[in-house]
Amino acid sequence: MTLHDAIVQILKTANRAMTTQQIADELNKSKAYQKRDGSAIMDFQIHGRTRNYSHLFDRDGSKVSLKSEKKAPQVKPIRGKTKEVKSASTTTEDYSFGKLEKTLMNETSYKSVKDIDFIVSSKPGMYCIKIRNINALPKPFNTELKIRKHNIIYIGIATQSLNKRMLNQELRANGHGTFFRSLGAVLGYKPPINSLAEKKNKRNYKFSAADEARIIDWINENLLVNWVEQNSSLEETETALVRKHKPLLNLAKNPSAMPELSMLRKVCVDVANGTERK
Secondary structure, eight states, X not given: OOHXXXXXXHHHHHTSOEEHHHHHHHHHHHOSSOOTTOOOOOHHHHHHHHHHTTTXXXXXXXXXXXXXXXXXXXXXXXXXXXXXXXXXXXXXXXXXXXXXXXXXXXXXGOEEGXXXXXXOOSSOEEEEEEESOGGGSOTTHHHHHHHHTSOEEXXXXXXXXXXIIIIIIIITOSSOOHHHHHHHHHTTOOOOXXXXXXXSOSSOOOOOHHHHHHHHHHHHHHEEEEEXXXXXXXXXXXXXXXXXXXXXXXXXXXXXXXXXHHHHHHHHHHHHHTOOOO
């Protein structure tokens, strides 16, 4: 039985709309469908499968219901979404969450950021950034990593290109990288005063060229990174990983987002807009 067949069975039995989380819970309970690696079915996988089989399912936010048979058009399932693939680049439909997580978190695959400039692909995918020594961060961030018992500081996605997003924007300050802005703020850097005064976007602050160079030097010395190429369900996978691992510098989707980071970023925004309180 395929995953979408099992979802149909669950919805027919329930005879009502169900959330993706409810469907995942029911499948894990009933064992009507089991993944090859034996890991639990996640809500984001239900989201991806029901979205890709829109001829079978209606969606209303996180709720899923069966389409009326009279309304269901004869559409062939999207090929290549359920077959397991062993290549380095794959989708979350092909790559079970457990296998993807294992690959992304594999300690032996992490590389020093200083060594990756010429090896990052231009394919979409996910990435995870770790720190060698948590004590390289100031308090309370190093203390918080001790409490969380890991060294993961950021998990992100590149919807178009890992080279452009992860490498150039987040690690090399070529553009507007969320991670780079957060890290700079944590390390005590501030953007030039009034540097956003004439800009339309009042939040995408940048540091001076000299400070960017210092931050990049710090990144090269202290950070490790690993990435996985994949083409679909990036947002759902990112959400699941951030919720589970609680990376230090992720704010969105993070149940343990640090208010201290939000405060430091706000200070940088205020400085860049010339509105910082003295």
